[in-house]
Amino acid sequence: MMDRKALVLTHTGQLSQLQLPDQGPGDVVGRAIREAIECAYFEVVRLTDAWDMWLDEEGLFSKPLNLYATALGYQYGRIYHPLRGAVLFATADAHGDTLGLTPDQAAALRAQLTGLEIFPPVSVAS
Template sequence: MPSAPSALLLTCDGQLVEIDLPTDTTEEGSDARGAVLRATLRCDRFDVVALTTQWDMWIDDEGLFNHPVNPYATALARRFGFVHQRYHGPVLLTGGADAEGYTLPLLRDQMVGLFITLSAP
């Protein structure tokens, strides 16, 4: 049985794409995870928005200059109180961070919650 994806890519046109992020917490794993984030988000630098303790949203740090507005990511962030800016470009949704600051994969229940939250009016 294949493993569940560890993240969801939310595109500017509302598509959700399952992404497998490296979960290795070594320096090599962190480098590999960063490479996947840069490739997925089509950026050189990225940042994270901690939507909740359970969900993080990874963004292109220079998205304003490189990508169109992502209305779906903006609406999702606003649901959790991030109302002061619009988000640009594709975003990657993951689980929150653990006590050491490592990104956690999305669990099945978290994915279901994201699907419900994204489909709510």
Template sequence: MPTTAERQFALVLHTDGTFELIDWPTQDGATLPLLYSKIATDRVDVVSITSRLDMWLDDEGAGTKPLAEYATRLYGRYQPIHQPYFGTVVLTGGANQHGDTLGLTLDQALELITRWLDIVHTYRRHAVIPHPTRSPKG
């Protein structure tokens, strides 16, 4: 089993501000099915944010998926925003010399989570207040 330093990750960012840190597969043929599953589509596109950071999204998400406001704002922390993005997105590392998508290192993932939480906290319009599942004892 790989150590934490050897593991690769991806960050799944949902339109409601929640996220998932997942293991990025290193075996051939496993990455596209994972992207299809997490983004809920069978057509993905990739936006290169930096040479070490890519954002995967639904290729046909505009008009069919909710606005990914927080992911669009995260993109804006690295590049000027030239369009909004839609639906769940998956962040991965850049590509290697063969064009294979790399996962994020743990340090990259933690930095992105910190930025994500800052954006969600700053721009969330309504606080999410959990509803009690039972009434308090009185």
């Protein structure tokens, strides 16, 4: 099994790691993402060449504001409205297949999120 770690950021600023399943029959990766961010439909925002952010497509109508994800999205000029609910960070290959973050990508993303000037600060789960 490949190392396919993603990061999940809740609206309360809790950051945790998730092991994504390997690509397989059906939509196993999509199911895992939907479970992690508690949604029926998700959309993907390409923040950088290294990071994609998955979010609840219908969260605007039902989920609490996620100041942390919103601030990060605004920093990169990739979003134009507040984000709501939990988000998941991973990346994709040239074919669009979801990949886990490399250790360097995950560390850089953690540093970005914990450096946001929002109170309370992002809390990284051990």
